[in-house]
Amino acid sequence: MDNNKLVESFAEFARSKNIDRPTVIRVLEDVFRAVILSKFGCGDNFDIIINLDKGDLQIWRFREIVDDSATDVHTPRKVALAEARKIEADFEVGEELSEEIKVASFGRRTVMAAKQMLMQKVRELEKEALYNKYEQLVGCLILAEVNQVLGREIILLDEENNELFLPKSEQISKDQFKKGEHVRAVIQKVEFSNAIPRVILSRTSPLFLERLFENEIPEIQDGLITIKKVVREPGARAKVAVESFDDRIDPVGACVGIKGSRIHGITKELQFENIDIVNYTDNLELYISRALNPACINRVEQGPQRVSVYLDADQVALAIGKGGQNIKLAGRLIGKEIDVFRDESIQLEAKDMPLSHFSNVLEPWILEELGKVGLDSAASVLALPKATLEQRVDLEKETIDEIYAILSQSLNG
Template identity: 30%
Template sequence: MGREILTVAETVSNEKGVSREAIFEALEQALVAATKKKFYEGTNSEEAELRVEIDRKTGEYRTFRQWEVVADEDHEMPACQDAISDLDPSKCSIGDIRELEVESIEFGRIAAQIAKQVIVQKIREAERALIADAYMSKIGELIYGEVKKQTKDGYIIDLGDNAEGYLAREETIPKENLRPKQRLSAILYEVNREGRGAQLLLSRARPEMLKALIKKEVPEISEEIIEIKAATRQAGVRAKIAVKTNDHRIDPVGACIGMRGTRIQSVQQELNGERIDVVVWSDDPAQYIASALEPADVSGIVIDEDMRTADIIFATSEQLARAIGSQGQNVRLASELTGYKLDMMLEEDYHARQQNETQQYLDMFVTRLDIDENLAMALVEMGFTSLDEVAYVPAETFNEIDLDIETVELLQSRAKEVALADALKEQENIQEPSDELLNMEGVTKQIAYALASRGIVTIDDLADQATDDISDIEGLDSKLAGQLIMKARESWFN
């Protein structure tokens, strides 16, 4: 019997290229399954815990039944649990595993059949692991293969060496028709190590595909003379890619386009004629945004870097329409490329909006600070937009509007009084957090009051939240927010 097991392990290991240890582990699992089937059939057969131990040198094996030692109140499965009160507490403790050697099943026809099934599964798992290891370092790279077959939702791509990739239909370029045995390229964007589902996930529609194709055609990128900073696509229609040169003598756009457009045309051909705009990247947001909106001519840009927004101003409707593009395509891609929300407008619309905002600030200062329009206008022209700004800037800031020190002190004192009154009024509207929320483990006073300001006053209120609802609170991140929510939900289960 031992020699037979050794023979099986040696034969399968040599034929399938799987380690002997993996085969022995599979055989042990198979013998456990067969032993349960023969000796423990009945209501408790699935609950019985067994362990088989094969001697790696002789092939002989022994079988053990196991019981976990648990507290009396947790003793719910006698088939695989022992209550601590039934045992000698000097010899064991809760959490220990008690073993008793039992009769071993013969390695006969049934055991061999189960072993075969387990081994086949082990071999599949080992093959998946080998493929995953081989392709993990290739994520983001171009992969070449041949269409093997079409499924309901995508295509199976033969990559050679027993490896297959999966190209989902939504990851293809719209309107492209792939046929069996057709050669193609795609980028590998994920390796799935789980036992189920497609393992190597491919895409032809993601921006990484564009980056990989440009890198292939432009050797200066591999040589690090030119750097790809960002890319975005509407697959099959239009794309934008931002590049930067590390050598001022090299034009990054010209290098990517190539002599007479040969380089960019090769990429377009691979992407079914997708139009590609090559943009010069700049660390100056205004210049970068203007480049991203080409071929439109921008008259002016007003940027809010904190909010990541920009007002883009155009002299004519024609330039505005060109910047927006067909169905908003150009401005949408420019926004994705730069990371800024772009608000497009004509000069007259921008000036009208500016006048409206100026009037709002002017009215606020006149009404809230009880000052004349000339002084209020001077504050607006200096760039003040709130009472807090007036109240807490250094006094010398007002030197440019030629105010004496007494007037400055009176102005700031009045602004502080109004700002403080506003703050107190706002505070009155904030609910107090409950004692149970304040005393909850992991909740600081700052977090508790921040939660209360959003109407989350009790632990039950917190339990009703989703992680994304509160993870933006200062002092919280997604991990801590999730832990606090689960802690709050403990009462549901208790």
């Protein structure tokens, strides 16, 4: 194999692996310097010139011409005068001899070894490039094509035909994929297995749901709404806490969309996972109340690690949820364990009145705010201390004083 054919075949192989030109040239130089060093015992008196466009490789050797009887005549950087004059008759001692070394002169075995070394270098670079590429993309959403469905995992291909892996443990239980289908997942991690990088995907990670929201909700893309926290029981239920930086935007409504148009695409992607969207607040009591939706709570007692929530008897099952999912996810969302108790403390008076009867004296948004925390009657409001109500609702102290005054006058005369 001559110089040109070797370079052409290697360059073509490198291009097929998306290796850039400077790296290809560097690898060629490194490999042939190693070959030169092995054959001649010295490599710093050689120049390697590579032209990838022409597929050209030139190796030039430079040696100082010394007298035939010189003591260092047989060293790698020296050449005897008599030998030099075989190349050009008018050479003199002290001049420099430059000669081109053909790849074929290394011998067929050495050339084949060099070629194998080049291919191996490219494969190593390919692995390194794959690792570096996906290491920077961990946590990002990706669309890949199913190539193979195995019992323990699914092997997918990206747009460059790199293999990606979706383990069974990272699949939603209802997922059923066939060869050729396109699958969305989040890049969970990149790890080495037997010196080969493995890109691991996930569809069960909370981050996957978060990325779907970012992808589907324009207000999140624009930074007007932020996702504070996501908790999931993959394929069954999830809770997403969102907050708006613009008072004019309802974060929950924006995420749901008109008639559920935005959230529907997300739930469909998650095999119709039930998603509760919660309006985040720093008011822990109100946050707990929202997290336990659809249950309506009466009061909360806070502790360092746990909170006790008191509800009417008919609300306990709603708070706990099927298989304990609702209370478990609510606890993970607020970051504390939640204990649920029946509340026997509120005894409605016979002359109690629903809050809807006060719509002529209390603003609709006030009644709506009270309803969000399960307060639907005058007595249920008055049964709470003002300080407790202030913690549970987003209302000013003056507004709460006005509410108590109106309700007390109506019930007590």
